[in-house]
Amino acid sequence: MRAGTLRSTAYHDVPYTRGGAVDRTEVGALVQSAVDGDAAAWKALVEGMSPLVWSVVRAHRLSDADGHEVYQTVWFRFAQNLGRIREPDKAGSWLASTTRHECLKVLKALTRLTLTDDPRVLDRASDDRTPEESLIDSEEAADRAERVRCLWQELEGLGERCRQLLRVLVASPPPSYGEISAALGIAVGSIGPLRQRCLRRLRARMDARGAA
Amino acid sequence: MSDDEDRFPRHGADEHRQAGDRHRRAGDEFRGAGAGDEEELADAVLEEGLRQAAAVLDPVPDFLRQLALDAYALHDLDAQLAELTFDSLVDALPVRGVTDAPRMLTFRAGEVTVDVEVTDHGLIGQLLPPQSARIEVLGGPQTARQVTVDTLGRFSSDTAPAGPFALRLRTGAEVIVTEWLRA
Numbered sequence: 038m039r040a041g042t043l044r045s046t047a048y049h050d051v052p053y054t055r056g057g058a059v060d061r062t063e064v065g066a067l068v069q070s071a072v073d074g075d076a077a078a079w080k081a082l083v084e085g086m087s088p089l090v091w092s093v094v095r096a097h098r099l100s101d102a103d104g105h106e107v108y109q110t111v112w113f114r115f116a117q118n119l120g121r122i123r124e125p126d127k128a129g130s131w132l133a134s135t136t137r138h139e140c141l142k143v144l145k146a147l148t149r150l151t152l153t154d155d156p157r158v159l160d161r162a163s164d165d166r167t168p169e170e171s172l173i174d175s176e177e178a179a180d181r182a183e184r185v186r187c188l189w190q191e192l193e194g195l196g197e198r199c200r201q202l203l204r205v206l207v208a209s210p211p212p213s214y215g216e217i218s219a220a221l222g223i224a225v226g227s228i229g230p231l232r233q234r235c236l237r238r239l240r241a242r243m244d245a246r247g248a249a
Numbered sequence: 250m251s252d253d254e255d256r257f258p259r260h261g262a263d264e265h266r267q268a269g270d271r272h273r274r275a276g277d278e279f280r281g282a283g284a285g286d287e288e289e290l291a292d293a294v295l296e297e298g299l300r301q302a303a304a305v306l307d308p309v310p311d312f313l314r315q316l317a318l319d320a321y322a323l324h325d326l327d328a329q330l331a332e333l334t335f336d337s338l339v340d341a342l343p344v345r346g347v348t349d350a351p352r353m354l355t356f357r358a359g360e361v362t363v364d365v366e367v368t369d370h371g372l373i374g375q376l377l378p379p380q381s382a383r384i385e386v387l388g389g390p391q392t393a394r395q396v397t398v399d400t401l402g403r404f405s406s407d408t409a410p411a412g413p414f415a416l417r418l419r420t421g422a423e424v425i426v427t428e429w430l431r432a
Binding site: 071072076079080083084087088090091092095105106107108109110112113114115116117118119120121139142143145146184185186188189192203204206207208209211232233236237239240243 | 288292299300303310317320413415426428431
């Protein structure tokens with residue numbers, strides 16, 4: 038099993054109506070239009086799928102430099118393979134599994150090198166505020182911003198399996214279970230129960246925080 | 250790391266067994282329809298809160314989004330795609346004590362094979378069957394660098410690829426591009 042080959046994957050998209058279902062039905066048509074030379078369709082694909090690819094990169098805790106390269110590799114390869122993808126409507130799963138494989142390759146290379154100075158588990162808690170962050174820093178939104186930050190902190194403390202699942206689950210637009218399965222190499226059928234457990238665990242942590 | 254530090258299982262058998270366990274545990278949590286609905290609603294609300302947090306605190310960096318947009322230029326239906334068939338990083342057993350072994354890659358497109366060795370100092374390679382060709386190293390949608398090739402299809406470059414790269418080969422009438430890879 039190698040990354041990026043164009044086999045039709047074993048990931049079956051279960052009939053499922055999450056918020057993103059509407060956006061995702063367009064994917065096959067967008068891929069076809071992009072193959073035919075429609076740059077706007079490509080743009081729509083990038084806008085719609087970038088957050089999914091990014092979430093998979095972030096779920097694997099690569100350093101920023103490695104993560105950026107994986108993200109680029111995945112999109113370069115997707116462009117290269119555009120007209121060759123067998124199931125264009127599952128392009129999301131293709132992107133997710135290609136990203137996963139590239140992330141695993143990076144991690145494998147790192148364990149081989151065993152460099153002590155490699156910042157593999159560097160998570161940025163950057164001081165630079167994005168415009169969005171500045172916006173929610175305005176006073177009236179301060180409470181909400183605080184809650185958002187707490188939520189993110191508690192997610193970090195949740196344990197690897199839940200953190201990975203939730204990070205990919207909450208990409209925008211919401212990925213399908215087939216895409217999540219491709220992103221993390223877990224069975225579609227196990228995602229629902231795992232999601233429930235992880236969300237409840239997170240809620241318990243938020244409650245405990247509120248009570249403290 | 251608290252309660253769930255084990256990573257996702259990588260192997261099929263484990264995966265199925267553990268998936269079964271999850272189902273059973275999920276079943277144990279069931280506590281009557283009314284309470285379940287309320288809990289599900291709370292789950293959905295929390296998930297949406299996390300989605301907003303992700304969008305605000307960990308968005309796709311703008312320059313990466315732009316690179317993905319620019320990548321459309323790499324879409325080339327006329328070129329033949331050479332698939333990666335060997336990658337020492339994945340397919341070779343590590344040699345004890347050797348930590349800086351060069352990365353060996355093999356790509357194949359039909360009858361044509363390209364062997365490439367990537368080191369910190371550059372790359373060298375060989376086209377099989379031996380034949381002359383024009384070869385470029387691509388570094389992204391806008392970067393292409395010509396490398397020297399002899400009449401037997403042996404090529405080399407003093408510049409190591411930084412980041413993702415692909416090779417574009419022109420042999421007679423054919424254009425072949427290797428799968429994009431991270432060096």
